[in-house]
Amino acid sequence: MLRGLYDWTLSLAARKSAEWWLAFIAFVESSVFLVPADVLYLPMALSRPDRAYRYALIATAASVLGGIAGWFIGHYAYEAVAKPILEFYGxxxxxxxLRTSSGIxxxxxxxxxxxxxxxxxxxxVTILSGVIGVNLLLFIALxxxxxxxxxxxxxxxxxxxxxxxxxxIEKRLGLIASAAAAALILLYIAVRYAH
Structure with a gap:
């Protein structure tokens, strides 16, 4: 199922409506969708390098708006919407x-x-931010x-x-970025519990 979803998302890059699909995928990825927008962004930017920054801005804006939607889902509709989404994805x-142990x-x-x-x-994280009430303006800026x-x-x-x-990018950048993110989280935990 996941491979089919990935392939379908990738196929959207060849369509004339690819920018709209990129915005849609980036939006829903931030609140409910499993496949990251990169799957669509990368082939679009490779096929039209002159538009790579344009696509980046579209993906960023849509992703932030999707994150705001996730924040609102967490803040106002946790039981009705967020919990079933989280259960669906395991x-x-x-x-x-995270909710019970995380500080701001x-x-x-x-x-x-x-x-x-x-x-x-x-x-x-977007849903969790809404559930615990992270300041919305701070959330948007971050x-x-x-x-x-x-x-x-x-x-x-x-x-x-x-x-x-x-x-x-497809094979190693995600791994490097994930390792750096894990290191940041571990550093934060070490500093927090050292005091």
């Missing part, structure tokens, strides 16, 4: 553990790492920085290195 227990500083760190490296998935940095970095890499960087 993330409910992880979510509950840790949520902010997770928002940055999930926005930049999908660790943990962005939809979990989402813009985290998601914007990710998509603009990809745009820069694709414009600078083109097709030669594609394999690296």
């Amino acid at each position: 993330k409910y227990d992880e979510f509950e553990a 500083g840790f949520i902010i760190l997770m928002l940055v790492t999930s926005g930049a490296a999908h660790l943990p998935p962005i939809k979990v 989402a813009i920085v985290a998601r914007g940095a990710r998509f603009l970095l990809l745009a820069w890499l694709l414009r600078r290195y083109g097709e030669t960087i594609r394999e690296f």
Whole structure:
């Protein structure tokens, strides 16, 4: 099922309506969808490097708006909407553990790492931010920085290195970004519990 969903998302890059699909996928990824917008963004930017930054801005704006939707789902519709979504993806227990043990500083760190490296998935953090009541303006600012940095970095890499960087981005950049995000989270935990 996941492979079929991935392939379908990838096929959208070839359509004339690809920019609209990119905005849609980036929006729903931040609150309910499993496949990251990168799956659509990368082939679009590779096929039209002259539009890589345009696509990055579209993905960033839609992702932030989707994150705001996730925040509202968490804040106002946790039982009715968020809990079934989390249960569907098998993330409910992880979510509950995060909700009961996380302070605002840790949520902010997770928002940055999930926005930049999908660790943990962005939809979990946006909903969690709403549930625990992270200030909405702070949430929006952090989402813009985290998601914007990710998509603009990809745009820069694709414009600078083109097709030669594609394999690296698809196979290794996510791993490197996830390792860096994990290191940040571990550093935060170590500092927090050292005091």
